[in-house]
Amino acid sequence: MHILVTNDDGPPSNQSSPYVHSFVRSLQAAGHTVSVVLPHIQRSWIGKAHIIGKTLIPSYFRPGTLHKDDGVASHHPFEDGKEEWVLIDGTPASCVQIGLWHLFQDRGPVDVVVSGPNYGRNTTALFSLSSGTIGGALEAAVCGKKAIALSYAFESREHDPEIIAAASQVSQKLIEKLTQDWPEDVHLYSINVPLRNNVAEAKILYTNVLQNRWTTGSSFEEAEVEEEVDPAEQEKEIREGERNGTNGADESSVARRKQKRFKWAPKFTDVHESVRAAGPGNDGWAVKEGIVSVTPLKANFCHVPNIKGEIKLSSKTSISGDQILASSSMPKLYAIIDYPDPYVQPLILSAIRSELKDLDVELISSVQQLPSPASPLLQYRDYESVDFEHALDQPRSSLLCAYVVRKALIRKHYLSNTISTWLVKHPQSPLKTHFKAAVNFELDYAEFLDEALVDAWDLNDSMTRNEARGNDNGNKEWWILKPGMGDGGNGIRLFSSMEQLQSIFEEWERDEENSGGEQEEEKEEKEKVHSPSSGNKVPTSASYGGTMTSQLRHFIAQPYIDPPLLLPSRENRKFHVRVYCLAVGALKVYVYKEMLALFAAKAYQLPSHLEVDLSCHLTNTCLQDGPSREGSVARYWDLEDTAHGPDWKEKVFEQICEATAAVFEAAAREQMVHFQTLPNAFEVFGIDFLVDSFLRAWLLEINAYPDFKQTGQQLQDPLIGGLFRQVMKVAVRPFFDKEAEDNDSQGSSEMRLVRDIDMGRR
Structure with missing residues (x-):
């Protein structure tokens, strides 16, 4: 579900808003898309108000620990x-309006608005009528949205993280159930959760609002003009009064005939006495017990009649916003979903909820929680965390999100060898015209470069020709150097002479010799993971981390693809196409039609022998920071038409499908040791492809566990969410539901089946 969250307590704060962060994390962990818009400061007791004549200004907040x-x-x-x-300098009701209509349209329609969790109960008429939390839910209801006001009734201002987490999980499950079974005559719900040790096992009842009144006088205390009141201390007094059932101010103060101010000091004894005097069945009584x-309420403060009784939640951990519950008629599936990227985790959970509706899915955290080793299990987690041993022992019931061995594809020097070996036996393969033949070599230290390249005939001949051309850049043959196991653009360099290539490795070694101490080592590690420290402009021999040569050892050199296809609307910046390929079993290969175009930071220029x-x-967006990332990611199918005609994107897509099918078949058939289906x-x-100016797609590299977050927020659900669906x-x-196998495994218009290879493994 897409859930919009607001409150009246403002952004996370242990003093005034201690619950919203935990609640949002619980919703996200359950696979929901959560959009958050809160008042920028506390707006308690403000009801459903808007501030007339005020132009509201947003600010932005990133939650911390x-x-x-x-x-x-x-x-x-x-x-x-x-x-x-997003923080708005307005009321909860205004936050709802702005959140629904102005902030999060790119995430799709909002399924339910949750206002809360409030710091304190919102039971009985006295609290409810003034509640900004309920006011936010009322605003959502009159906007035609399902709305829930959520409040936590605390008994101590010492916040227990375990109790708060349990309350958030109960609230998440309850919200899922109410949203799915929503009666037509209910406009909103007001939920009050008591923060007690047993909250996870607490009974859940439908209640009505207790009608009560202020009976002991004014809710304001007179204060002398000279008295300065610290708002934070006043807030603390009010909270203490609410917890203890006492009045929020000292009743012994004596009025004097002077200019006065009036401080908000509600008499909570009125509320607690009315609850004690009333019988069972109302909201105040329930929380007390x-x-x-x-x-259940209407958006005019009326209780919805004829909805009574106890609400039962599933004892199992359900990931479904549609409240998939245990059923004897549903096939059971256990799932360990722990993807290492928070950008991706909720998308996987949402896809399971969307596409596996007919399965009773239960989340577990380890294989040891299975009822039996043969129980159906899906593992979608980090490669290092996957229990391969269990899957190999249970091949008919345990499904993995990764192959055990696939370095024939994902390591550049192995990929080059895979393709060259395949082309010897299949010279007419599409790979011949979609992959630049590479020179593979191993190198520990720069002084051994000549020896490492002694058999690199094509490279040596090219360098000889370049030497004869002198400084004529226009006719030089440029080559690109890539570490065999590098990623994210790290270690990639251009060169057109042996001297330049030698200087690259020598520069790395000098950096290693000059570095010292733990600080330098940490700096080098950051450079390896992130981007070169000199900004966007990186010379051929730019520092990269001196240990790279001896640690990585394997390198490839390929002819540089020039000129690339350039688009005027994109400032003639070079780009590559990011393709997502799905390999299934042994072996079907699919290409996802939705693709990305990833652009370099600057307009393309021919490389020069003086400086590169x-x-x-480099089109790797992870090397770009700040303004240089602007406009660097686009949906492939939204790119402009070129002189090649309006169908150029379809032509390139067909080439991509051909080359992808061929490279997976080459790895599966010729490299069975290094790609074990x-x-x-x-x-x-x-998979990355570069399109040249002649409209030919060239395979660059293949990545396992690709970086999905480079897609950005705007395309997160339609592109990456669609991929996981x-x-x-x-x-x-098809693996767990054999009836769906024939239809679903044939692919679709979004996920094209490009190769079906029978490797004889079943």
């Missing part, structure tokens, strides 16, 4: 595409 006040605020949106909450209260500005040549495994690969439909569902 759970239960710590270390979040980061900004007056401008964050530029890195990571999690971002440690029961979770669910009150890699920001013109399994009938109970599947894997998503990221197809993965569930094509790879996962």
Whole structure:
């Protein structure tokens, strides 16, 4: 589901808003898309108000560590595409309006609005009528959305993370159930959860709102003009009064005939006495008894009649927003879903919820939780965490998200060898015209470069020709150097002479010799993981980390593809196409039609023997920071038409499908040691292609566990979310539901089956 969250307590704060962060994390862990828009400061007791005549201004917030006040605020949106909450200098009701209609349209329609969790109960008429939490839900209801006001009734201002987490999980499951079974005459629900040790096992009842009144006088205390009241201390007094059932101010103060101010000091004894005097069945009584209260309301404060009784939640961990519950008629599937990227984790869970509706899916955290070793199990997790041994022991019931061995594809020097070996036996393969023949070599130290390249005839001949051409850049043959196991553009360099190639390795070794101490080592590690420290402009021999040569050892050199296809609307920046390929079993190969175009930081220029500005040549967006990332990612099918005609993208796509099918067949048939297909495994690969000016697609590299977050927020669900929905439909569902195998495994218009290879493994 897409859930919009607001509150009246403002951004996370241990003093005034201690629950919203935990609640949002619970929703996200359950696979929901969560959009957060909150008042920028506390707006308690403000009801459903809007501030007339005020122009509301958003600011932006990134939550920090759970239960710590270390979040980061900004007056401008964050530029890195990571999690971002919006803060509005208005009321909860205004936050709902702005959140629904102005902020999150790119995430799709909102399924339900949750206002809360409030710091304190919202039971009985006295609390409910003034509640900003309920006011936010009321605003959503009159906007035609399902709405839920959520409040936590605390008994201590010492926040227990375990109790808060349990309350958030109960709230998440309850919200899922209510949203699925929503009666037509209910406009909103008010939920009150008592924060007690047994909250996870607490009974849940439908209740009505207790009608009560202020009976002991004014809710304001007179204060002398000279008295300065600290708002934070006032807030603490009010919270203490609510917890203890006492009044929020000292009743012994004596009025004087002076200019006065009036401080908000509600008499909570009125509320607690009315609850004690009333019988069972109302919301106040339920919370007093440690029961979770669910009150169905209309958007005019009326209780919805004839909805009574206890609400039962599944004892199992359900990941479904549609509340998939245990059923004897549903096939059982256990799932370990722990993807190493928070950008991807909710998309996988959402895809399971969407595409595996007919399966009773239960999340577990380890294989040891299975009822028996043969129980159906899906593992979608980090490669190092996958239990391959269990899957190999249970090939008919255990499905993996990765092949055990696939280095014939994902290591550049292995990939080069895979293709060259295949072409010897299949010279007419599409790979002949879609992959640049490469020179593979091993090197420990720069001084041995000549020896390493003694058999590199094509490279040596090219360098000889370049030497004869002198400084004529226009006719030089440029080559590209790539570490065999590098990724993210790290270690890639251009060269056109042996001297330049030698200088690259010598520069890395000098950096290693000059570095010293732990600080330098840490700096080098950061450079390896992130981007060159000199900004976008990187000379051929730019520092990369001196240990790279001796540690990586394997390198390939290929003829540089020039000129590339350039698009005027994109400032003539070079780009490559990121393709997502799904390999299933032993072996079907699919290509996902939705693709990305990833652009270099600067307009393309011919490389020069004097200096190579890699920001013109490298299209890896992970090397780009700040403004240089602007406009670097686009949906492939949205690219402009070129002189090649309006159908150029379709032509390139067909080439991509041909080359992808051929390279997987080459690896499967010729490199069985280095690509071991399994009938109970599947894997998503990221494949990069470069399109030259003649409209030919060239295979660059294949990546396991590709970096999905480079897609950004705008395309997150339609492109990457759509990918995982197809993965569930094509790879996962047919494995566990044999009736769906024939239809789903044939692919679709979104996920094209490009090769079906029978490797004889079943």
